[in-house]
Amino acid sequence: MAILIVCGLGIAGIVSGRAIILGIVAICIGLGLIGALVAYLNATNRRIRLFLDAIQDNESMLFFPEEYGSKEQRTLHAAFNRISRLITENKQKKLERELQQKEYESWDKLMHILTHEIMNSIAPIVSLSGTLLSYFRKKEEPKSPEEITDVMIGKTIRGLDTIKSQGQNLMNFTHSYRCMASLREPSPKLFSLTRLLLNLQVLYQAELDKRHIAFDIQLFQPEIEIWADEEQLSQVLVNLLKNAIQALEKQEEGSIFIHVGNQGKNISIEIIDNGPGIAKELREDIFVPFFTTKSSGSGIGLSLSRQIIRMHGGQLLVSSEPFIQTCFTIMLPLAFRKNDATV
Incomplete structure (x- = not known):
């Protein structure tokens, strides 16, 4: 309305010839108001586009300030925030239902x-x-x-x-x-991971030679020390190494490779073999207690290993390409703290 009134008065002044200068000034003011309106609409459109992009990208951390701007902007921002909260709550409920279903299964x-x-x-x-x-x-x-x-x-x-x-x-x-x-809580101490891995190599070297399995250890530096429960971590590594050896039981030119890498605040320990691998649909089932694909065995090793690593605040992951590479990855924080651990 202000734009129409100002521009109308300006045009009337110019046409009548009585207030040409004031008419030009009024038209300039009207053009300025038009520019301000366009800028306001563009800003609103950008906010709408940002909101819609956030929904499309599943971004739940977006928040529009409700204390600043005009009344219309505050109302629009409040509506955006409410919709965002409802979408987030719906996603959270859906995730909880999926987790409950997986837990039941x-x-x-x-x-x-x-x-x-x-x-x-x-x-x-x-x-x-x-x-x-x-x-x-x-x-x-x-x-x-x-x-x-x-x-x-x-x-x-x-x-x-x-x-x-x-x-x-x-x-x-x-x-x-x-x-x-009744797995006990980890008792972390600083110890040499390098020495632990070399001891495991000595322990299993005879069996590896007997089965003609190539074995190699690669470290990102010669001496690596970490904070962890040495006994529990040794139990996990022994279990993963034995699984790799058993996977190569009937395979010629088998190989096992242990790689230790530095991932910033974490350390990664990869146990890699070139055995038959693990089917995609079984890669999570192998961590279920007492689940096993072997003719003998309790099916407790991998479940216990993952629980131990989680209690250290880390992760035990698996990836597999049949007869190319099956990799179990242990991710551990370099500075282990009990309050970081999860069960």
Whole structure:
């Protein structure tokens, strides 16, 4: 309205010839007002574009100041901020639902594995116990000593040995679960990672030579010291190294390579082999407790290893290209603090 009034008065003054100079001044003022309006609209359009780009890029940290500018700008900024909050809250609820679903699936998978392992151990024990009882009992009555032969005694001894072995396996399985459930807090100290890796090389060199597996260690500097629980980190490295050796069991020209790199505030330890690899759909399942693709094994090693690394405030990651490179990466903070750790 101000633009129309000022420009109208200016044009009227020029046309009538009574106020030509004032008319020109009025038109200039009108043009200035038009320029201010265009600048205001452009600024508003830029804010709208910025808001829409932020939504498209999933940027949830965008905030428009609600205390400055004109009333219209403050109202617009408040509306933008409200929409942004609603979108963020919706995304957060969606993420929580996905996490709950994954947690439920993990527990469901764990219960299936536990049930499967326990039943596999108990079922043959029950069956074998019934068979052994039949050697010494007839129609719910004990057999006489004359009816018991040396063959029966021999079979009973072998059967009892089998029951003992199966029972021991079940106890080991239960012990593995207890170890995972009651893992102690790390006791960090400064120690030589270089020495630990060289000791592991000496420990497994004979087995590596026997299997004709090439082995190499590459360090970003000759002597590397880190703050961590040496015993727990050694347990993780031993487990990953044994897994790599087992993966190359039936492969010619196998190789294992350990690379230690400096990632700023973190240190990376990569255990790389050229084995058959891990299928993409199994790369997260291998960290589920008691999940295993091996014919033997408890399926506890990788789950326990990831938990140990998380308790150190780090990460255990995996990537795999079959028969090219399977890499387990340990990311650890150089300055470990207990309050940085997560379980």
